[in-house]
Amino acid sequence: MITEDLPLAMRIADEDDVAVALAPLEAGDEVHVGGVSVRLADAIPRGHKFALRDVAAGAKVHRYRAPFGIATRDIAAGEHVHVHNVKTALSGELAYRFEGAQVGHDVESRHSFLGYQRADGSVGTRNELWILPTVGCVGRLGERLAMKAEAIAQGRIDGVHAFNHPFGCSQLGADLDGTAAILAALAQNPNAGGVLVLGLGCESNQLDALMARIPEARRDRIRTVRAQSEGDEFEAGIAAIEDLVAIMATDQRSEVPLSALRLGVKCGGSDAMSGLTANPLIGRMADAVTGEGGSAILTEIPEMFGAEGLLLARAESEAVFDRLTEVVNRFKRYFLDHGEPVSENPSPGNIAGGITTLEEKSLGAVQKGGVATVSDVIDYGARITKAGLTVLEAPGNDAVSTTALAAAGATLTLFSTGRGTPLGSPVPTMKIASNSDLASRKPGWIDFDAGAVLRDGMDAAADALLDRIIAVASGEPARNEVNDERAIGIWKRGVTL
Known part of the structure; x- marks a missing residue:
């Protein structure tokens, strides 16, 4: 919440043409920010921008040291800067040129948390039993099993959770492959100390084919039930759960270095403050984890459009650079092939919050990746294999991208929001409020108030x-866990039969 002790406006850099109002401002107010004084020509809502200098029609308008759009008319210092006088400059695919690798830095582990060490060397922040259906037809069966299993698991493991979804049949080709890939990857998340995979029997996403995607060494804590082959599929599911819980009950937390953490980063329901407070703060966490030898995962490829150059400049190698350009342009082509412009963003809620163009949203969004070297780029449904910052192919949709992060191996996700959401993923999903007003209004949703930055x-x-983060990684519940907000979303890209 803005008080008289806080600044009225904020500018990131001297190169920026605009500042952001941190409180509602009136026409005629004189505002001092970044060594510049302007008299406002318009009322400026909180989170919206005003010009610090004159900008000519057709000129680029800058924020975060980079252009976020083109002025559609002359803009005078003190005017409100938004969709009425700025438009996107995005069009389609681009060619990029590699300028050289970013040199990595020596890492030193200084922090630790209490986690569950797995046989493959990974570390979970939870010891939960996950129930994954191959197809939506047995999704409700999984939920019924999870409810029944609560009594079996009580006091022995951290919980039993079923992740229902409507897919796995009537899908073809790459679309079906994506569903199978995401489920097989989820089954290997370190937070799942045990997994029950439920099949039906006649589905396109066949149980045996899905299991073949999981390395043999990872299957010792996975059990399967094919409902059409069982006399009583519920009884068979409970027997499998009892078997897994007995094994998992021997797992104990132990102290591990912060380098063992796999941190997902995500934003949703952004406002103009997201790029000033919550996203840069999450970026500091990505830098802290990767700086100690851990892994951070950045996704939402469409919300990199217009800001991908900041990430490309930090590529560890030309191979990583080429992979990132491939994924970004492939996603742009996905939009164009469906007859949609690549700039079909921000959302109405984003615009109401003060974000003008996708470039602006992207420049704020990529702050979540900090300044870490981009060490790898992976496809949707793939799992991370390297420390450092990994870029993951996935859309911006909250449910789909948080699920993709968990499937990639994230054991805790930081989710910045300026407008709030209760959504949670299979792993602890900590909500970071971009402003103190949201944190005070929705304490049941918010884990941390990034208004503290101001x-x-x-x-x-x-x-x-x-x-x-260390407390939550060590077992303290995130708000989504307290509220039992856990769900998955699968990226549907093809036809349905």
């Missing part, structure tokens, strides 16, 4: 958030 400074806020 009150206390970035360093103090980063220290406090890292402490909170």
Whole structure:
């Protein structure tokens, strides 16, 4: 919540043509920001932008040291800058040129958390039993099993959770392959100390084919039930759960270095403050984890459009650079092939919050990746294999992208939001409010108030958030867990039979 002790507006860099109002401002107000004083020509809602200097029609308008759009008319200093006078410059696929690898830095582990060490060397932040249906036909069976299994698991493991979905049949080719890939990858997440895979029998996403995607060494804690082959599929499911819980009950938390954490980063329901507070703060967490030898995963490819150059400049190698350009252009082609412009974003809620173009949203969104070297780029449904910052192919949709992060191996996800959402993924999904008003209005949703960046400074806020992450990774429940908000979303890209 803005107080008289806080600044009225904020600018990121001297190169920026605009500042963002941190409180509602009136026409005629004189505002001092970044060494510049302007008298406002318009009322400026909180989170919206005003011009710090004159911008000519047709000129690029800058924020985050980069252009976020083109002025559609002359804009005078002090005017409101938004969709009425700025348009996107995005069109389609681009050619990129590799300028050289970013040099990595030596890492040193300084922090630790209490996690579950797995046989393959990975570490979970939870010891849960996950029920994954191959097809929507047995999704409700999984939910019924999870409810019944609560009594079996009570006090022995961290929980039993079923992840229903409507897919797995009437799909073809790459679309079906994506469903199978995401489910097989979820079955290998370190937070799943045991997995029950439920099949029907006649579905396109055949149980045996899905299991073949999982390495043999990872199947010792996976059980399967094919409903059409069982006299009583519910009884067979409970027997499998009892078997897994007995094994998992021997697992104990132990102290592990922060380098064992796999951190997913995501934003949703953004506002103009997201790029000033919550996303840069999450970027500091990505840098903290990768700086100690851990892994961070950045996704939402459409919300990199217009800001991909910042990530390309940090590629570890030319091979990583080429993979990132391939994934970005492939996603742009996905839009164009469906007759949609690549700039079909931001959402109405984003615009109401002050975000003008997709470039602006993207420049704010990629702040979540900090300044870490981009060490790898992976396809949707793939699992991370390297430390450092991995870019993951997935859309911006909240349910789909948080699921993709968990499938890639994230054991805890940071989710920044300026407008709020209760959504949770299979792993702890910590909501980071971009503003204190949201944090105070929705305490049941929010895990951390990034408005502290304005009150206390970035360093103090980063220290406090890292402490909170370590506590949640060590077992303290995130708000989505308290609220039992756990779900998956699968990216549907093809025809339905």
